[in-house]
Amino acid sequence: MVRPTTIKDVCEAVREHSCVLPCGGGTKPALSATAEGVTRLELGGLRGIIEYEPDEYTFTALAGTPLAEVQAALAMHGQYLPFDPPLAAAGATLGGTVAAGLSGPGRLRYGGVRDFVIGVRWVDGTGELIRGGGKVVKNAAGFDFPKLFCGSLGRLGVMADLSFKVFPSPTARVTAAIECSSTGDAVDRLNFLAGQSWEAEALEFCGVDKPVLYARFMGDEPALTPRVEAVLAAVQRPGRILSSGEADAYWKECAALAGEPLVKVPLTPGRIPSLEYELAGTQGSRRYSMAGNVAYLSGIDPATLHPVLRARQLPGLTLRGGGPLRPGFISSALMEAKVKASMDPHGKFPPLLSEPYNPAPSA
Amino acid sequence: MSASAITPLPSSFLDALRSVFPPGRLLAEAAHLAAYESDGLTAFAVMPRAVVIPETQDEVIAAVQACAAHGVPFVARGSGTSLSGGSVPVERGIVIALNRLNKILRLDAAQRLCVVEPGVVNLQVTRAAMEYGLIYAPDPSSQQICTIGGNVAFNAGGAHCLKYGMTSNHVIGMKCVLATGEVVALGSESMEAAGPDVTGLFTGSEGLFGIALEITLRLIPRVECYHTVMASYASTEAAGDAVAAVVASGLLPGAMEIMDRLAMDAAEAAVHAGYPPQAAAMLIVELEGPRDQVAVEREQLSAIISTSGAQTAHVARNDDERLKIWKGRKSAFSAVGRLSPDFIVQDGVVPRRRLGEALRGIAEIAKRHALRIANVFHAGDGNLHPLIMYDGRDPGAYERAEEAAAEILRLCTGMGGSITGEHGVGMEKKAFLPDMFAPADIAMMHRIRQAFDPQEIANPGKMFPDAEAPALRQHGLHPLEAAGVLSRE
Numbered sequence: 001m002v003r004p005t006t007i008k009d010v011c012e013a014v015r016e017h018s019c020v021l022p023c024g025g026g027t028k029p030a031l032s033a034t035a036e037g038v039t040r041l042e043l044g045g046l047r048g049i050i051e052y053e054p055d056e057y058t059f060t061a062l063a064g065t066p067l068a069e070v071q072a073a074l075a076m077h078g079q080y081l082p083f084d085p086p087l088a089a090a091g092a093t094l095g096g097t098v099a100a101g102l103s104g105p106g107r108l109r110y111g112g113v114r115d116f117v118i119g120v121r122w123v124d125g126t127g128e129l130i131r132g133g134g135k136v137v138k139n140a141a142g143f144d145f146p147k148l149f150c151g152s153l154g155r156l157g158v159m160a161d162l163s164f165k166v167f168p169s170p171t172a173r174v175t176a177a178i179e180c181s182s183t184g185d186a187v188d189r190l191n192f193l194a195g196q197s198w199e200a201e202a203l204e205f206c207g208v209d210k211p212v213l214y215a216r217f218m219g220d221e222p223a224l225t226p227r228v229e230a231v232l233a234a235v236q237r238p239g240r241i242l243s244s245g246e247a248d249a250y251w252k253e254c255a256a257l258a259g260e261p262l263v264k265v266p267l268t269p270g271r272i273p274s275l276e277y278e279l280a281g282t283q284g285s286r287r288y289s290m291a292g293n294v295a296y297l298s299g300i301d302p303a304t305l306h307p308v309l310r311a312r313q314l315p316g317l318t319l320r321g322g323g324p325l326r327p328g329f330i331s332s333a334l335m336e337a338k339v340k341a342s343m344d345p346h347g348k349f350p351p352l353l354s355e356p357y358n359p360a361p362s363a
Numbered sequence: 364m365s366a367s368a369i370t371p372l373p374s375s376f377l378d379a380l381r382s383v384f385p386p387g388r389l390l391a392e393a394a395h396l397a398a399y400e401s402d403g404l405t406a407f408a409v410m411p412r413a414v415v416i417p418e419t420q421d422e423v424i425a426a427v428q429a430c431a432a433h434g435v436p437f438v439a440r441g442s443g444t445s446l447s448g449g450s451v452p453v454e455r456g457i458v459i460a461l462n463r464l465n466k467i468l469r470l471d472a473a474q475r476l477c478v479v480e481p482g483v484v485n486l487q488v489t490r491a492a493m494e495y496g497l498i499y500a501p502d503p504s505s506q507q508i509c510t511i512g513g514n515v516a517f518n519a520g521g522a523h524c525l526k527y528g529m530t531s532n533h534v535i536g537m538k539c540v541l542a543t544g545e546v547v548a549l550g551s552e553s554m555e556a557a558g559p560d561v562t563g564l565f566t567g568s569e570g571l572f573g574i575a576l577e578i579t580l581r582l583i584p585r586v587e588c589y590h591t592v593m594a595s596y597a598s599t600e601a602a603g604d605a606v607a608a609v610v611a612s613g614l615l616p617g618a619m620e621i622m623d624r625l626a627m628d629a630a631e632a633a634v635h636a637g638y639p640p641q642a643a644a645m646l647i648v649e650l651e652g653p654r655d656q657v658a659v660e661r662e663q664l665s666a667i668i669s670t671s672g673a674q675t676a677h678v679a680r681n682d683d684e685r686l687k688i689w690k691g692r693k694s695a696f697s698a699v700g701r702l703s704p705d706f707i708v709q710d711g712v713v714p715r716r717r718l719g720e721a722l723r724g725i726a727e728i729a730k731r732h733a734l735r736i737a738n739v740f741h742a743g744d745g746n747l748h749p750l751i752m753y754d755g756r757d758p759g760a761y762e763r764a765e766e767a768a769a770e771i772l773r774l775c776t777g778m779g780g781s782i783t784g785e786h787g788v789g790m791e792k793k794a795f796l797p798d799m800f801a802p803a804d805i806a807m808m809h810r811i812r813q814a815f816d817p818q819e820i821a822n823p824g825k826m827f828p829d830a831e832a833p834a835l836r837q838h839g840l841h842p843l844e845a846a847g848v849l850s851r852e
Contacts, residue, residue: 055611055716078613101556114560115532130807131800136712138744139781140518140567141788141799142826143808144531147563151556168613191473195496197587199653223655266555268474292474293554317557326557331536331548335561342814343807352559 005045007062007121007129007160013041014158014348015127021350022154024064024096027087030261030318030325031100031153038350041158043095049073050161051135057166058135060119063095063159070094080169082110084202086255095159100319101151102264105202105216105254108194108290110167114150119163122149122156125348129160137165148339151317153325155352156343170218173201174228175247178213178239183276186211187269187292189235194291198231204254207276207286213237214250259285259298261321263305265314265328266294278308302327324354372412372435372457379429380415380457388416399440399458403505404448404791406707406761411438411452418463420480420538420576426459427574428544436820439574441482441510446708447789449517449569453823459574461512467491468577475582476535476552481512481575485519488580497582500527503785504693515575518567520785522618522692525743526651527583529785531566536579539565541572542816552579564811569787570822572815586617588654590661591685594673595642599623599738602644603718605671606742609648610715612667614660617651619743625702626695626737626750633698636691637684639675646673646742647688695739696750703735703752705761707768710786711775715745724774725749732767746784747775773798788826796828 002017004010014020017039023032024043034040043064052059054077061070067081067088074080084106085097092102098120103112110116119133122145132145149159180186186205193200193215202216217228225241232239242250267275269292279286284299297305302323309316309328316328330336333353340352380389390396391413401408417423430437436456443450452458464480467487471477472495477488485506488499502521503509509519514530515537527533536550550562565572596602602621609619622630622645627638638645648668650660668676679685699706713721722738725747729736737750749771753764772782776798782788788796796805809827812819 053714053716055607056714057610058714101558101560103555107554110526111528111532112554114556114563115528124807128803131804132807134779134781134799136714136745136780136784138520138524138529138712138741138746138784140520140529140783140785141781141792141796142804143811144518144563144567145807147531147560147566150560150563152559156559168615191475195472195475195584197496197584197653199584199656219653219656220659223653223659227653227655264555264557266551266553266557268476268552270471270474290554315551315557328557330558331551332558332561334545334547335549335565336558338814339559339561339564339811342810 001040001042003042003045007046007123010041010046010123010158010160011127011129014123014125019348019350020158022095022099022158024093025066025091027090027092028096028100028319030320035350043093046160054079058118058137058163059166060135060161060163061094062161063093065094067092067094067097074166075169078169079166081116081164082167083107083113083116085113086257088255090256094162098150098159098162099152099154105204105251105289108203109199109201109218114147116164116166117146117150117162118165120146120149121160123158123160125157125344125346130157133163135163153352155349156340157349170220172221172224173216173218173247174224175214175216175242175250176228176232176239177242178215178232178235178237180205180211180213180237182209183207183211183273186213187272189213189237190292191269193231193235198227203291204287204289207279207288216247216251254287254289257296257319259320261300261302261323262296262298262319263300263327264294264296264317264319265309267314268293271312271314275308275312326354373433376429376433376435379432380413380426383422383425384415384417388418390414399452399460402443402448402450403446404451404789407448407451407790409452409454411456411458414458414460416460416463420464423459423461423464423574423576424540424544424546427540427542430457430820431542431544431818434818434820436823438822439512439516439570441513442484442508444505444509445513445517445789446710446786447517447783447791449787449789449825450513451790456820461510472497474552477580477582479511479578479580481510481515481578483511485509485511485514492582493585496585498585499533499580500583501530501533504696511578511580512575515566515578516568516570517787518785520741520746522620522741524741524785525619526615526617531563533581534562534566534578535581537562537565537575538577539573539575542818542821550579554581567787569789569826571812571826573821586651588652588657589685590650590657591679591688592648592664592668592676593638593679593688594646594668594671594676595639596644596646596673597642599644599722600719601672602646603722603742605646605668605673606718607716608667608671609664610743612663614650614663616648616743618647618649620647620692621645621738621740621742622692622695623738625735626699626739629698629702629737630691630695632701633694634691636687638691642674647692692739696748699737699750699752703754705753705755707751707764709747709749709751709768709771710783711747711772711780712784713745713747713775713778713780717778718742718745721747721774721778725771728767728770732763734764734767736767741784744784745780769795790825793826793828796826
């Protein structure tokens, strides 16, 4: 294990070891689990906000900076990370969040981590520091490496620092809980709410017989609460506005991403009922977030879950627990294989795909 | 260019194309090719050796595979509205014209997504989605004619990027043919992903990786309420300061645009948008969102505008007025053609707080080169669009305009900004890429391009500074622009 505290240290560590895997706060342990012969690069020492221009709504920070530190600095100026990253309270870092490609429920409103990262500097497999993107909110020069690093799982290079754009915080948030009669009903109501001009910030429910749909809205009072009341009237299901204490507790629980094993499954709302049908009755919990665009499946036996993902051609990313890092279907496998081969030709970082896309000709 | 410079394509390659394309969709006569020799950056023109007009994805794949097999370069082209010369042909290659791949393959209103072919025009997506109360957010000024394929290749922006981002923020999946002829899937129909964002990498790759055949777009609910304010100022700096004040207040408008006097005059002459006749600069701020929220924000905005030194402030009273304001703004660039026979549109970005400084710098550059420069810009993003006017018939005029453009780009990079906010590097700004990126950064870009295009046949000559020599120059408006069909942003 190596603990660099400067970017120069990272460059040296990459040169000195045969295979390295970066690790931030360790809140997604499956991503930073090292196989034999792989040196773990603990980046917790590479922390700190390098540049923050509140007037500019942009900041640059070292990759090992905890999200909580960033959020606190932004909050001082009434700003926030609109992609609503999870696991901040547990110690997740900026780099780990980008590497895992994780956004939270609030992603629904303005976009995910990929939509807010504007620049990246990373150490490539030769120990060289490379930059992609920039520090201004709008930039179309060069290939979009900042986006590519979202979901790169620490396997394309070691991120050294990252630049983001941010937004002003809303002054108020209101959450409504809506009782649905079945999974199909919840999906139907969720699509209805997401398609209206009310601008829901978050929409999600858990896989149970009679799901409760949680809908979060943001804006300014006194306009906000009446808007949510109008939503409740329009949705035509029993429901109520949560107290701020109840709402905070609910969203805090969501952000904690508890459970083991824990698998993230991107999907579309229309695919939820059939997945529920297959998984109903299994141990564990299933939370459908971002208006049904992602499932967090926790405590489900991989022997049950993985064949389901493969059969349904759904991708998966194991965040916690054993088994393959990426169970299920990888639609972009050929693209990923080409990207990996060009950016890390000497295999300085662990493989991105658990099995080579094109098996090498037998030696 | 002279006809003698054009050496024939290999006959085996032409045979391969002929086996796929009937004569009417395989053009090789100079008279037919001329229509494809230029794009929105009219200063460059190159005659391609052939143009193919596929009608199906399989035909596109066959054309790319033929190019790959014979090492012939290709340039994919939609409506040819690129302002960076992104779709200027390659002299030794062919153009693959994608306008007939114009089907909306699927519009899934419940899940708010739309799968389109690359030749679908930007505005058609919103038109189709409106029926379901949805819109496609990116709105480049040329949206009535530019295609989604081109938007994807150059990560097109528009006036409303401030809140909703650029094209890449709305593309979630693709099917592409790489320059190798391989067909690949990228992303999915989900907003989320479980691996590296290759969709994000492909978007804005300027056609250097291959051609998108199917693009999955995210739709958003239509905006319930707009509140559009047009305020006039005694100077562009004062308008720039007002933008800073709006941003600092914590408001997040859908759009913030500034036009200077010269740009307003041009737009007024073209569309009679009702812009303030005396002001040195005008600011358009548009709030959007749920009606009740906009009602709260409009009060805040009104307070900011009234203390910002505005000479006048006018609120659009209805949709007609609002659309007129935007029509003027979106036609501003082609309207400048009324003031000058030729002009160069620039696309630099500066940190927002340095807008005033940048504008003063541009004014000095204009003075030094004895040129008129009009300014229209996406102020909320710090995205400047100086229009450098010149007369191509005057000896040396183009060179002076080009030098002024170069100085403006260096001004932007010197402030920590970018050489392009939304037009892409293309042919026009490739010499400036090293101003933003170190040799190692550019080497990494080369490596990744090689992964998808080892022969460097997909849109060669663009983006990279060491790419082929620039093409010939042209004078005057693009024919479509003169006809009022095409507009520049």
